[in-house]
Amino acid sequence: MTTSDMAFLRKLAEIKRTGQFKISMEQLRRLDHIKQGQFTATITEEEEAMPPRFQTDIQDAEVFVAEGEPAMFECRVEPKHDLNLSVRWYRNDEELVSGGRMRITHEYGHVALHIFYTYPEDEGKYVCRATNELGEDQTEAGLVCRPLPHLQFQLPALEDLDEDVQLGLVKEASSRHNVRAKLKGDEIFKEDLKQPPKFLLKMESYPKILAGQGVNLETFVVPVGDPDMKLEWFLNKEPLLFKSSFTPIYDFGFVGLGISKVYPDDFGEFFVRVSNKYGTAEMGGWVGEFPQGDSQDKEEEPDLPAWCNKVEKGRLAVECPPEITKHLTDREVGETDTAKLEVHFIGNPKPEVIWTKNGEELVNSRHVQVR
Numbered sequence: 339m340t341t342s343d344m345a346f347l348r349k350l351a352e353i354k355r356t357g358q359f360k361i362s363m364e365q366l367r368r369l370d371h372i373k374q375g376q377f378t379a380t381i382t383e384e385e386e387a388m389p390p391r392f393q394t395d396i397q398d399a400e401v402f403v404a405e406g407e408p409a410m411f412e413c414r415v416e417p418k419h420d421l422n423l424s425v426r427w428y429r430n431d432e433e434l435v436s437g438g439r440m441r442i443t444h445e446y447g448h449v450a451l452h453i454f455y456t457y458p459e460d461e462g463k464y465v466c467r468a469t470n471e472l473g474e475d476q477t478e479a480g481l482v483c484r485p486l487p488h489l490q491f492q493l494p495a496l497e498d499l500d501e502d503v504q505l506g507l508v509k510e511a512s513s514r515h516n517v518r519a520k521l522k523g524d525e526i527f528k529e530d531l532k533q534p535p536k537f538l539l540k541m542e543s544y545p546k547i548l549a550g551q552g553v554n555l556e557t558f559v560v561p562v563g564d565p566d567m568k569l570e571w572f573l574n575k576e577p578l579l580f581k582s583s584f585t586p587i588y589d590f591g592f593v594g595l596g597i598s599k600v601y602p603d604d605f606g607e608f609f610v611r612v613s614n615k616y617g618t619a620e621m622g623g624w625v626g627e628f629p630q631g632d633s634q635d636k637e638e639e640p641d642l643p644a645w646c647n648k649v650e651k652g653r654l655a656v657e658c659p660p661e662i663t664k665h666l667t668d669r670e671v672g673e674t675d676t677a678k679l680e681v682h683f684i685g686n687p688k689p690e691v692i693w694t695k696n697g698e699e700l701v702n703s704r705h706v707q708v709r
Contacts, residue, residue: 409456425466463480492565535618554594570610571595606625606626
């Protein structure tokens, strides 16, 4: 008997068990041949009849349902050539059927349940049960569906250091993140002052970002070191749930959210809310196109201090001439590699930027993207 004949007989047993009769014309012809004895046996050693025994067990699984993560249970069962072996799956004692976002497979002793994307109601105890005329066996495991956490943090207090040392840590952080600022000293939290949160750097918007690209949202908030300060991220006025593509950053006043790959459901208005005993402040920026009739140019500038008129990638509160704050650096790449050249600049009104190669202006093309 060939492998295809074995698979066909297994399908007949499945039809007999479920009562779902779906069979092709080719399978009908094969059935007629089998009835007439027109096949040859190629099995040299008959498999001994035995009750079902799972050789491996299914394992507990944990998924985060807000990302729609898949889940899979798999195991191995014997006897793998028993045409009367029935394998069924249950969740919380309710039988599961293959279809939709679930797929059940059983081939040559390998048994699997695939859940292509999970919902909260998928949580529970899963049982795989195998039965034949000689007995039954089962294996079980649990699926935990956890909601993604809201991106929120209690900001850390500064260590009990000299005020000059604390200010130095803030300056080092601003330098690390290319925030050029002349700090005045009142950005540090002091017990005797009632300091409500205040943003010193406007968050940039990215209306031309495309799905699949990366982006960094950045701002700067004071006072630094307030142990009662709480930071929360939101998207389209809803709490922003943590995803594997998000990297939140807080570094001595610098606040950032790195998005390694923008997905379609990431488009919209991101904003960060910071609150303490004395008040609340918010700062936001858009990722993706602005709503119809809205424009970034219509937004009011924040009340920025004078020292913030030279900040990289920020919009300025006062006029200043163009200045490149991060210059080009030499790169060496292979012939078909991708090269990314970038500069940071400031200026108000916003300067016009022109890229050239060997004296000729560069424009967007099939292999060059200027933005």
